[in-house]
Amino acid sequence: MGKTFAEKVLARAAGVGETTAGMVVDVYPDLVMSHAASWRCIRTLEKLGVDRLYDPDRIAMVMDHTAPAHSAKTAADQKLCREFARAHGIRTFYDVEAGIAHVVLMENGHIRPGMVIIGTDSHSTIYGALGAAGTGVGFSEVTATWVAGYLWMRVPESIRIEIHGPLAWGTSAKDVMLKLIGEMGADGATYASVEFHGDYVAGLSVSERMTLCNLAMEMGAKFAFVPPDDVTRAYLAERGVTPDGYQEVQPDPDAVYAKTVALDGTSLSPQVACPHAVDNVQPIEAVAGTRVDQVFIGSCANAKYEDLAEAARILRGHHVAPGVRLIVTPASRGVLTRIVADGIFSALVEAGALITNPGCGACAGDGGVMADGEVTLSTANRNFQGRMGSYQASIYLASPAVAAATAIRGAIADPREFL
Amino acid sequence: MEVRGRCWKFGDNIPTDQIVRSDRALAPMEEIVRHVLETLNPAFAREVKPGDILVAGKHFGQSSGRAIAPKALRATGIGAVVVEYAARLFYRNCFEIGLPLLECPGITAGVEDGDVLAVDIAAGTIRNETRGRVFYARPVDPFLRRMLQAGGIIPLAAELAEE
Numbered sequence: 001m002g003k004t005f006a007e008k009v010l011a012r013a014a015g016v017g018e019t020t021a022g023m024v025v026d027v028y029p030d031l032v033m034s035h036a037a038s039w040r041c042i043r044t045l046e047k048l049g050v051d052r053l054y055d056p057d058r059i060a061m062v063m064d065h066t067a068p069a070h071s072a073k074t075a076a077d078q079k080l081c082r083e084f085a086r087a088h089g090i091r092t093f094y095d096v097e098a099g100i101a102h103v104v105l106m107e108n109g110h111i112r113p114g115m116v117i118i119g120t121d122s123h124s125t126i127y128g129a130l131g132a133a134g135t136g137v138g139f140s141e142v143t144a145t146w147v148a149g150y151l152w153m154r155v156p157e158s159i160r161i162e163i164h165g166p167l168a169w170g171t172s173a174k175d176v177m178l179k180l181i182g183e184m185g186a187d188g189a190t191y192a193s194v195e196f197h198g199d200y201v202a203g204l205s206v207s208e209r210m211t212l213c214n215l216a217m218e219m220g221a222k223f224a225f226v227p228p229d230d231v232t233r234a235y236l237a238e239r240g241v242t243p244d245g246y247q248e249v250q251p252d253p254d255a256v257y258a259k260t261v262a263l264d265g266t267s268l269s270p271q272v273a274c275p276h277a278v279d280n281v282q283p284i285e286a287v288a289g290t291r292v293d294q295v296f297i298g299s300c301a302n303a304k305y306e307d308l309a310e311a312a313r314i315l316r317g318h319h320v321a322p323g324v325r326l327i328v329t330p331a332s333r334g335v336l337t338r339i340v341a342d343g344i345f346s347a348l349v350e351a352g353a354l355i356t357n358p359g360c361g362a363c364a365g366d367g368g369v370m371a372d373g374e375v376t377l378s379t380a381n382r383n384f385q386g387r388m389g390s391y392q393a394s395i396y397l398a399s400p401a402v403a404a405a406t407a408i409r410g411a412i413a414d415p416r417e418f419l
Numbered sequence: 420m421e422v423r424g425r426c427w428k429f430g431d432n433i434p435t436d437q438i439v440r441s442d443r444a445l446a447p448m449e450e451i452v453r454h455v456l457e458t459l460n461p462a463f464a465r466e467v468k469p470g471d472i473l474v475a476g477k478h479f480g481q482s483s484g485r486a487i488a489p490k491a492l493r494a495t496g497i498g499a500v501v502v503e504y505a506a507r508l509f510y511r512n513c514f515e516i517g518l519p520l521l522e523c524p525g526i527t528a529g530v531e532d533g534d535v536l537a538v539d540i541a542a543g544t545i546r547n548e549t550r551g552r553v554f555y556a557r558p559v560d561p562f563l564r565r566m567l568q569a570g571g572i573i574p575l576a577a578e579l580a581e582e
Contacts, residue, residue, distance in 0.1 A: 024560060037485075048573050050580070073445070122484040122508055138486035138512040144572045152562065186432055187478035191507050220478065222507050277432065365441050384434045384482055386441050391458060 002252030004158035005225045006193035009133045009249045013116040014153075021157045021258075026150045031058055031110065033119035035101040036065030036364075037139045039077035041120070042084050044143040053088055054149030060092035060110060061085055062101035065364040068357070069096070099332030099358035102126045102300045106210070107334045109239035112246035113228040118145065123300050123381065125194075125217045129209035130235070131228035131248055133193075136217075156222045157258035158193040158251075165200030167265040170416040172310070173208035174302055174379070174399035176200075177215035178271035180263060182281025190220030192258060195251060200265050201226055206235045207306040214301045215381055218278040227251070270415060272377075273397035276385045284402065284414050292375045295320075295407040296388070297353075297400055298329030299363040299380035305335045307379065307400040312339075312347040314404035314418045320352030321410030327368040328353045329361030353407075362388050377406045420519065420540035420567070422498025423548075424470035427463055428532040429456070433475060434482035435509065439491045441483075451487065452494040469496030472536045472545075476502065476527050480509025486516055493518040499538045501526050501545055501556065514563045517571035521545065521556035529554055540567065 003011075007019050014025035034041050038061045045051075053059065061081055069075035078096065085093040098104045102123060105111050113131030117124060120139050127134030137151065145151045163176060181188070194216045201209070209226045216224035226232075228248045236246070270284040297303060297311055308330060320326045328348055330336040336358050339345045348355060362368030363380040369389025370376055376388060376395050383395035398406070401415035408418070437458050443451055455464045473492065479502040480488060489512045492500065499519040503526060513520040519540045526545060530536065534549040541564060543556040559567075569575035 024562075044573055048577060050576075120484070122482070136484040136508050138484060138508070138515045140486065140515045140572050141511065144576050147576065186481060187504075187506075190478060190504065220481065220506060382482060384436045385458065386436050389442075391440065 001256065002254030004193065004255040004257065005195055005249055005251045006133065006156050006158055006223055008251070009114060009116060010153060010155050012114065012249065019155045021155050023155045024152055025155065027116055027153045028150045029058065029118045029145065030115040031060055031117040032142055032145050033060045033062070033101055033105065033117060033124065034139065034142050035062050035119070035121055037120040038081045040139040041143045041146065042080055044140050045146065048143065048147065050147050053146050056089045057091065059090045059146060060105055061090060062094040062098055062104050063096045064099065064101045065360045066366055067096035067359045097333055099330065099335070100300045100360055103304060103331040103335070106130060107239070107332055109236065109241045112236065112241055113232060113248040114246055118142065118151065123214050123217050125221055125224040126210050126214040126300060128213035128224035129206055129226055130232055131226065133223045133225070135222050156191050156193045158195055158255070159189050160195050160197060160257040160260040162260060162262045163196065163198040163200040163265055164263070165265045167200065168268045170401065170419055171265070171268045171270055172399050172401065173211035175268055175271045176263065176265055177212060178273050178281050178397065179268060181215065181218050181273070181279050182271065184219050184261065186218060186220065186277060186279040188219045189216065191222055193223040193225065194219065194221040195225045197227070202229060203231055205306060206231060207304045210304065211301055218381055270399060270402050272402065272412065273383055275383055275394040275396065278381070278383060278397065284412070287396070287412050288414055290375070290396070290412040292324060292377045292406055292411060294325040294327065294368070294370065294374065294376040295403050296327050296362045296368055296376055296378040296380065297403050298327070298361045300331060301381040302379035302400050303329055303331035303335065305338045308335065308339050308344055308348070311400040311404040312344045314401055314415055315351035315408065316347050318351060318408045320407045324407060324410045326353040326407040327356060327362060329356045329368070330358045332358050365389065377403055377412060379403050421537065422470050422472065423535070423537040424468060424472055424498055426530050426532060426534040426536045427460070427467065427471060427473050428527070428530060429459060429473065429475040431476035432478045432481055433459065435480055435485055435488035436482055438480065438488040444485060444487050448491070448494050451491045455491045455495055464495065467495045467497060470498040472538055473497050473500045474502070474526055474530050475500070477504055479505045481506040484508035484512065486512045489513045489518045490516050499540060501538065503527055514566050515572045517567055519567055521559070523554050523556035526554055540564070
């Protein structure tokens with residue numbers, strides 16, 4: 001009987017011959033990521049009274065959610081993390097200038113095909129963009145894994161999503177995912193490993209694969225996965241990771257899936273998730289004209305280089321509508337460096353954007369939150385009440401192209417009018 | 420492992436941001452606990468008593484995986500959370516911090532807010548004393564029951580280290 005990606009990758013990380021969906025195994029993750037919550041892990045470790053870590057080389061820390069610190073408490077938490085990393089020989093430590101943990105780790109060659117990664121962040125499914133199995137866990141569990149080296153995992157059932165392309169003009173991976181989430185529901189893939197297949201996915205950029213795998217969390221997924229191919233290998237090679245440094249895991253052609261879902265991307269239109277749920281999705285035609293106070297281009301879902309380039313392409317020659325705030329928060333220092341080098345930074349500023357330091361920004365309730373009654377159109381991955389400031393504010397989610405068009409109009413707008 | 424108390428009933432798809440407002444997540448627990456689920460039922464945090472049972476619908480605890488949500492629920496003194504089914508990360512976090520969670524498809528149709536429930540975690544039974552009905556939850560893995568008995572993964576790790 002054929003095996004899915006999840007069954008194979010967990011068998012390897014658990015050191016057992018084979019696994020089948022439903023089994024519970026002790027898994028040794030290749031990487032344990034903790035972000036802004038790292039200080040909670042350290043405090044928990046102090047309570048446990050243990051100081052010896054299983055393997056400091058399997059630990060990565062990135063200071064992202066509230067960076068740089070804007071309270072003495074956060075500053076002290078970050079200081080604690082810095083000192084802990086130094087004292088325990090944790091070499092994969094990125095400080096407040098680096099950006100969002102997921103993007104930073106992928107851009108810097110820490111994520112490789114076939115790895116199992118746990119992180120203190122629900123969007124850890126993003127690592128599937130490079131053929132790795134990533135999933136979120138709580139901070140106590142990260143602490144326990146720092147010490148024990150393993151944690152329990154139930155081998156998930158898998159859902160196969162077949163996407164037929166090329167995508168319709170004016171749409172992108174974000175529209176694909178919003179469409180899927182709208183159809184399958186916020187719990188449509190709960191506990192499941194979601195595998196993306198089909199001619200659209202083959203040859204797709206790593207940036208767009210990241211958007212697919214990131215948003216899979218919003219269907220409740222445990223893992224997301226895009227089969228590694230030449231695009232994956234080239235992305236890794238650019239970061240000095242050669243094929244002898246990893247082992248790709250591919251699902252068998254006769255693997256058993258809980259279900260298969262097909263999506264035809266050739267007739268897709270831009271999609272918008274409306275307040276206050278990610279699965280409350282409408283085609284752009286249904287919501288165009290809705291007034292906004294703010295547009296946010298940021299988050300691990302859509303603030304990569306390609307996302308900002310797409311926004312700049314639409315914004316060039318235009319200006320942000322009067323009274324509207326356009327806040328751009330690059331996902332990482334790497335992204336910031338690239339947009340400065342090739343003029344995208346200037347184009348965004350000239351169009352009226354406020355560009356913040358790299359990081360999670362407004363998506364984590366940091367700089368760029370809203371007052372009562374305000375409306376933001378955001379490229380992030382969540383629109384629950386209170387996600388960006390006031391519980392009496394509203395968030396719409398869409399692609400970078402929709403965000404750029406909306407900033408120009410001051411109301412939700414179809415990017416195809418500008419392309 | 421048996422608890423008995425008043426049923427507090429909530430709906431479907433409740434995100435962790437509604438269990439603990441994100442702008443309160445960094446406050447001390449004494450402060451957080453006074454506001455648990457405030458946007459959905461302001462009476463809950465005021466009136467909940469140790470041993471009460473929280474019942475909710477499908478996909479409870481979706482969205483951000485912050486463990487402060489189950490921690491705050493535990494701090495209210497509730498004896499158990501019984502849901503149609505939980506979001507994956509919330510499920511894990513409950514056991515990790517020692518808050519009993521049962522997944523019981525059909526539970527929301529069989530209980531109303533204010534009913535008196537008796538929950539046996541080990542047996543996985545929920546007895547509605549007000550209406551005289553019994554519900555059977557999905558079994559909890561033995562190693563997760565042990566984690567609950569220890570009070571969560573950190574006390575369990577300490578126990579295991581001593582053995």
